[in-house]
Amino acid sequence: LRFVLSTVRRAGADPLIVQRVARLKDLRRNEPFLARVIGNHRDAWLQHHDEVQGRVWVVRRSEATAAPHQAKIEAFTSLCPHLGCALQISPARDQFICPCHKGAFDLSGQPVPSEKLGYKNPAPRAMDTVDCRVVQDAVTKEWWVEVQYGPFTQALGAKVAKT
Amino acid sequence: MRAVLTWLDNRTGYRRLLVPIGRRVVPKGPGWWRTTASCLLWLLIVQVITGGLLMTTYSPSANSAWASVHYIESSAGGSFIRGLHYFAAQAMIILFGIHIVRVLLAGAFRAPRELIWISGLILAPLMLLWAITGNPLSGTREGFAQIDVEGHILGSTPVVGPFLRDLLIGGDQPGNLTLTHLYFLHGVPQVSRQGRVRLRTGPDGLWIERLAARNNRQSPKRAVLSQGSQRPNAGLRRVSHRVPSESPFATRAEPDRQMAVGRVAGAADETWIDRHARRSRRPPAASAASAPGTVSG
Numbered sequence: 438l439r440f441v442l443s444t445v446r447r448a449g450a451d452p453l454i455v456q457r458v459a460r461l462k463d464l465r466r467n468e469p470f471l472a473r474v475i476g477n478h479r480d481a482w483l484q485h486h487d488e489v490q491g492r493v494w495v496v497r498r499s500e501a502t503a504a505p506h507q508a509k510i511e512a513f514t515s516l517c518p519h520l521g522c523a524l525q526i527s528p529a530r531d532q533f534i535c536p537c538h539k540g541a542f543d544l545s546g547q548p549v550p551s552e553k554l555g556y557k558n559p560a561p562r563a564m565d566t567v568d569c570r571v572v573q574d575a576v577t578k579e580w581w582v583e584v585q586y587g588p589f590t591q592a593l594g595a596k597v598a599k600t
Numbered sequence: 601m602r603a604v605l606t607w608l609d610n611r612t613g614y615r616r617l618l619v620p621i622g623r624r625v626v627p628k629g630p631g632w633w634r635t636t637a638s639c640l641l642w643l644l645i646v647q648v649i650t651g652g653l654l655m656t657t658y659s660p661s662a663n664s665a666w667a668s669v670h671y672i673e674s675s676a677g678g679s680f681i682r683g684l685h686y687f688a689a690q691a692m693i694i695l696f697g698i699h700i701v702r703v704l705l706a707g708a709f710r711a712p713r714e715l716i717w718i719s720g721l722i723l724a725p726l727m728l729l730w731a732i733t734g735n736p737l738s739g740t741r742e743g744f745a746q747i748d749v750e751g752h753i754l755g756s757t758p759v760v761g762p763f764l765r766d767l768l769i770g771g772d773q774p775g776n777l778t779l780t781h782l783y784f785l786h787g788v789p790q791v792s793r794q795g796r797v798r799l800r801t802g803p804d805g806l807w808i809e810r811l812a813a814r815n816n817r818q819s820p821k822r823a824v825l826s827q828g829s830q831r832p833n834a835g836l837r838r839v840s841h842r843v844p845s846e847s848p849f850a851t852r853a854e855p856d857r858q859m860a861v862g863r864v865a866g867a868a869d870e871t872w873i874d875r876h877a878r879r880s881r882r883p884p885a886a887s888a889a890s891a892p893g894t895v896s897g
Contacts, residue, residue, distance in 0.1 A: 442767075483775075
């Protein structure tokens with residue numbers, strides 16, 4: 438039994454990934470940018486190094502004229518809080534759309550009301566934000582967005598980190 | 601072959617076990633609609649055989665599942681076998697729908713044929729299980745995405761959901777353990793299903809047959825059958841090869857083949873339970889004439 442349950446104990450063993458994912462100068466105000474999060478992942482008997490572990494939608498909220506260290510940035514995991522499919526940007530680039538069950542979110546990550554969609558939005562909560570900050574590279578002096586990436590439990594009304 | 605089987609029969613007497621199925625009577629004669637269960641059963645056998653063949657080459661690991669399937673597909677024989685496995689699976693689902701409707705319309709869920717309905721009830725979740733566990737085994741992106749979503753659906757079950765999801769997926773995201781778990785789940789239900797088929801149609805299942813025979817001992821219809829008399833029965837073609845009951849097959853050349861046909865047919869409509877006297881609300885005229893008692897039951 439302990440042998441069978443070992444898979445459960447190991448679940449969620451991957452630590453948060455802290456990583457620079459996007460250059461600040463590449464971000465336009467309110468235009469979501471899809472960035473990859475590269476990391477290590479242990480898949481049972483295999484250790485994967487430097488592979489894509491997830492993606493984040495990074496959105497710059499502040500004007501381009503704002504000082505870099507004061508730039509307001511938001512980042513969301515690309516996983517739909519409903520059942521974990523990868524959220525896409527709508528053709529009009531004004532909504533996040535889940536291809537699996539048509540969950541829809543506005544650019545601030547809030548679920549689009551069902552009345553506005555014309556069908557029931559399956560989203561149980563807003564998109565999951567991940568902690569992010571703006572950092573300056575010590576060598577190149579470039580400004581980067583750094584995120585702390587980790588997955589959250591799907592299908593719950595509240596955001597609960599998978600730990 | 602005949603010699604080998606005879607040798608086997610001399611030592612096991614297996615042919616005797618098949619007698620009841622070979623002699624079985626389909627009340628209203630054979631017909632295509634009565635073959636739905638038979639087709640289901642044979643599709644299942646196709647699935648077991650092709651699945652076993654695929655197991656010889658398939659590798660259930662996140663790294664090699666897709667590649668091994670591609671390898672199978674790259675040979676003509678492998679492609680054919682996997683195609684059979686794939687399309688027979690689709691056909692089973694369709695046939696199952698037809699079968700259930702047929703059983704429903706025929707009222708075959710009523711006594712004494714409840715087992716037909718119950719076996720369908722067991723088959724339904726099994727087919728669901730096979731579909732869910734089988735699809736991601738191909739190791740495609742689509743398959744992984746599918747089991748990821750289904751894992752989250754499982755995980756959203758109150759209380760036990762997260763535990764069950766972790767048990768199935770074996771980690772944050774689908775990977776090696778997921779595929780091996782699915783591989784296990786895809787293959788293991790065969791055992792229970794096989795057991796059930798045997799219970800229903802195989803030699804082990806004959807105790808039900810004997811039980812029914814014992815319960816029916818007073819039934820004139822049953823008695824007529826077991827004596828192998830010359831009762832005329834226009835619609836009941838399958839009993840036309842009736843042979844003396846003392847030595848069912850020793851005296852004739854064809855019985856082995858007939859036995860095989862009877863065996864298949866026996867697997868077919870599962871209506872051996874039909875022989876229960878209570879079911880025959882409208883018995884054949886000859887039977888009714890000689891045994892008015894069966895009508896009332």
